[in-house]
Amino acid sequence: MRRENRGAIQQFALRSDSSLWPNFLNGQPGQPVRVLLVDDDPHFRRVIAQELVADLRVSLVAQGGSAREGRRLIALHEFDVMMIDLNLGDGSGFDLIDYMKSIRPAAEAVVISAMEDEQHALHAFELGATGYLLKNSWFGNFSQAVLQVVNGGASITPNLARRLLLKLDHAQGDAQMIRVSSKPDKLSDREKEVLRMVANGYTSAEIGARLTISCQTVNSHIKNIYRKLQVRTRAQAVSFAGARGLL
Template sequence: MQSKGRTGGFSIFRNPPCVWPESMSGQPGAPVRVHVIDSDPHLRGVVAQELMGDTRTVVSGQAGSLRDGRRLLRDEPCDVLLVDMHLEDGLGLELISQARALRPPAEVVVLSRLDSDDDAMRAFDLGAAGFVVKDSWFVSFVQAVLQVANGGASVTPSVSRRLLLQLGRGRAATELGLSPGQVVRIKLSERELEVLKMIASGLTSVEIGQRLAISCTTVNSHVKNMYQKLHVKSRAQAVSCASSWGLI
């Protein structure tokens, strides 16, 4: 909401950031136009209400499916596209390339129910400027829109922190002359590497436990630790990652 007060070349808003220079995109009378595409009508309503409650942003269109989203992008101009990662009839990520083709200046922010680094990286690789987890305590759709509309990025804090940590590990590895696989090998214990190799050979947790003379619970504990260190969520991903890095 905009307050009545004005200070020189600034407008004052209750929503942060409360000081808004007149040089920024998103001004009263020239708001940032936003398309909202999400299968959940309740969420669309919540997002639209927040955006329409701030004079710096306006909802220029809404859609609840991939098909309707394509039509909306084709027929109506926008400055920012807010699109759900998983729509009922397909991946919202498919709209990023269409937005690039039809509305080149438009920025894309992907909305997700899951706090997933893999999904975030897929979105960024395709050209998204933001990745927002819907139920994050820190989510502000107005801020997300204004950030990307003004050349920035909008990433849920928990996701951005993990991505920064991964970047830091990769830079440290480069400086030490180590490959990512070598860094992970250092971090994995000998037992975890042993379990990883057995998983790659197709053994179950029970079979691994029998061979190593440890309980199935202990095996699963090693597997969980490996998932965290490899940044994966399944055995197949762990094996693929380990194989590409020469760990097995």
């Protein structure tokens, strides 16, 4: 079979699979998940971009090859997920995750990196990332990783996930129990309203339009929600509030 024919068949398969995506999940062919891609490796960036573009459930809104360009694109574009390399040559992907969370707290971050040690992964999660994929051992689907995180899940390369599980000790478990049992600060009625809309999958812009407030005001509410619930991501906030009847 000719190479171009194989490529066409693979692309058709990806597009066909999107029709099987349950209609109650975020990321539909008519309303795709918006992705920002930042990686300084042009070849790897092209591989990921081609896969994302081939899936109707995902829309690649922009891509960049440096930390400086990444900061510009974060400020310029509305997006749901940022796929980010940690080593960008002119800066750190950690800084970009932190910057993204400061101005677009509802957006998710998925790391795509060659750095395999657990400390890098844990630091990325502490900054608010909900996915960590290793470039040399990711055998899955990049668009699938995007869809997982926007629907409240996490996407981690399997062998790294296993290593992280082995690294967790009883002290970390005790610390988590203390945090969970602690009483969170009370959310205002407006913050509860915003959180319910976040739980239903609305973006900051959509929430602002429905509540007739600015996108910046929505993001301020989301920051306050994160602070009060002691969480770093949208999925954590929804899970934490839902488990305690705050929604």
